[in-house]
Amino acid sequence: MHLKQIAPTRYDIWFLPLGGTGEIGMNMNLYGHAGEWLMVDCGIGFDSENGRNSYIADAEFIEKQASSLQALVITHAHEDHIGAIIELWPKLKVPIFATPFAIEMIFNKLSKEPWLAQVPLHIVNFNQSYQLGSFSVTWLPLPHSIPESSALLIETDIGNILHTGDWKKDSNPVLGLPFDKAIFSALKKLPIDVLVADSTNATKLGQSVSESSVYPDLLKTIQAQTGRVVVTCFSSNVARFVTLVRIAHKLKKRCAVFGRSLENMVSIARRLGYWPEELELVDPKHIGYLPREEVMVIATGSQAEPRSATQKLALGYHPWLFLEPGDSIIYSAIKIPPNRKAIDEQIMHFKNQEVNVIHADDSKQNGLVLHASGHPCQQDLLTFYGLMNPKMLIPTHGENEHLSAHKNLAEKAGIEKVLAGENGDLFKIKPFAKKLDHWVAVNKIQVG
Ligand SMILES: [Zn+2]
Numbered sequence: 001m002h003l004k005q006i007a008p009t010r011y012d013i014w015f016l017p018l019g020g021t022g023e024i025g026m027n028m029n030l031y032g033h034a035g036e037w038l039m040v041d042c043g044i045g046f047d048s049e050n051g052r053n054s055y056i057a058d059a060e061f062i063e064k065q066a067s068s069l070q071a072l073v074i075t076h077a078h079e080d081h082i083g084a085i086i087e088l089w090p091k092l093k094v095p096i097f098a099t100p101f102a103i104e105m106i107f108n109k110l111s112k113e114p115w116l117a118q119v120p121l122h123i124v125n126f127n128q129s130y131q132l133g134s135f136s137v138t139w140l141p142l143p144h145s146i147p148e149s150s151a152l153l154i155e156t157d158i159g160n161i162l163h164t165g166d167w168k169k170d171s172n173p174v175l176g177l178p179f180d181k182a183i184f185s186a187l188k189k190l191p192i193d194v195l196v197a198d199s200t201n202a203t204k205l206g207q208s209v210s211e212s213s214v215y216p217d218l219l220k221t222i223q224a225q226t227g228r229v230v231v232t233c234f235s236s237n238v239a240r241f242v243t244l245v246r247i248a249h250k251l252k253k254r255c256a257v258f259g260r261s262l263e264n265m266v267s268i269a270r271r272l273g274y275w276p277e278e279l280e281l282v283d284p285k286h287i288g289y290l291p292r293e294e295v296m297v298i299a300t301g302s303q304a305e306p307r308s309a310t311q312k313l314a315l316g317y318h319p320w321l322f323l324e325p326g327d328s329i330i331y332s333a334i335k336i337p338p339n340r341k342a343i344d345e346q347i348m349h350f351k352n353q354e355v356n357v358i359h360a361d362d363s364k365q366n367g368l369v370l371h372a373s374g375h376p377c378q379q380d381l382l383t384f385y386g387l388m389n390p391k392m393l394i395p396t397h398g399e400n401e402h403l404s405a406h407k408n409l410a411e412k413a414g415i416e417k418v419l420a421g422e423n424g425d426l427f428k429i430k431p432f433a434k435k436l437d438h439w440v441a442v443n444k445i446q447v448g
């Protein structure tokens with residue numbers, strides 16, 4: 001009988017996604033070499049039906065052999081990349097490596113856990129290599145929609161991987177480092193044996209819009225409102241808050257932040273030097289007493305999350321502010337498909353109160369840019385791949401339609417080998433490219 005080989009030898013490099021490949025969210029990836037494993041990201045996912053239940057990937061495969069897991073390395077601090085650490089760390093007991101912003105966010109999330117003191121949290125620097133067992137890992141800066149997003153260069157003695165994480169090609173991301181072509185074109189000579197890459201916007205033609213390009217249209221839109229203005233956006237997009245507070249200052253409005261996750265984010269950004277000191281915020285409890293035309297609020301809840309500040313404003317029970325006819329709500333975010341129904345209901349509540357509603361998705365049709373995605377479109381992907389000429393590509397971070405669009409694009413770009421699959425498939429990179437379907441049984445575990 002032929003027995004299944006369950007551990008990578010020193011002649012193997014394996015990639016095994018347990019979450020995030022064939023779906024949006026819940027990213028959890030394993031790389032295997034020389035009897036050892038490295039985990040990249042450990043995130044949470046949300047229900048595709050109504051977006052209200054949260055899930056993590058079934059990590060039983062690696063829990064059973066946690067002693068061969070060298071480290072958990074984090075690409076960036078979004079929930080779909082760090083949100084499962086709180087559930088899984090006690091089972092894995094693995095050292096965690098991440099940039100300062102992500103470490104701060106992880107620390108915050110784990111702050112009430114009695115085991116926090118046992119977690120080895122290691123802060124890494126960009127462009128510096130860390131030897132983690134038989135893997136050498138280097139964090140390379142890439143713009144995204146949260147500070148310090150990184151691609152990971154993972155080198156072994158027999159081959160090299162570039163894991164992109166979430167990224168966009170942005171030459172002016174407002175905060176943090178711009179896209180640096182030189183970093184990635186230098187990888188050509190390694191060479192890169194496999195590129196494991198973000199597929200979120202692989203179905204979209206053209207180039208993604210720069211984070212800096214939302215400023216003029218948001219300014220114009222906010223300036224045109226006569227009453228109070230509330231803007232809601234994703235609570236981890238620090239660059240967007242900075243843009244919004246700059247606009248408030250320019251228009252001589254006084255700006256407050258509503259919602260715990262936003263308050264947390266601003267204080268982390270301040271601690272790490274990402275918040276421009278001249279941008280002052282007013283005490284949110286005082287905002288309701290100011291003249292209407294001076295009031296601007298940035299609020300959590302662009303996805304109509306049940307207890308968010310925007311939802312409380314929509315239902316008229318926010319403790320600090322009651323919106324009146326003629327006030328405005330601006331959604332500087334997309335409607336994520338599972339949340340569409342809840343957002344539309346929220347919008348209806350605002351309209352019933354005669355509050356003006358402006359949504360980035362609708363404004364786009366009128367040529368107004370009120371939101372910029374944090375992911376690369378087709379032209380960006382092609383430019384990126386041209387810089388390093390990877391020998392092989394594995395599309396990840398997307399549903400099947402995104403993965404297959406990405407596969408087609410990469411094949412057209414002339415990448416020799418493109419393997420698309422899903423969670424639980426084993427992708428052999430060395431000694432030769434091969435995909436073994438359903439190699440590990442994968443399930444979703446509901447956590448909330
Ligand atoms: Zn992501």
Ligand SMILES: [Zn+2]
Pocket residue numbers: 076078144145166
């Ligand atoms: Zn992300």
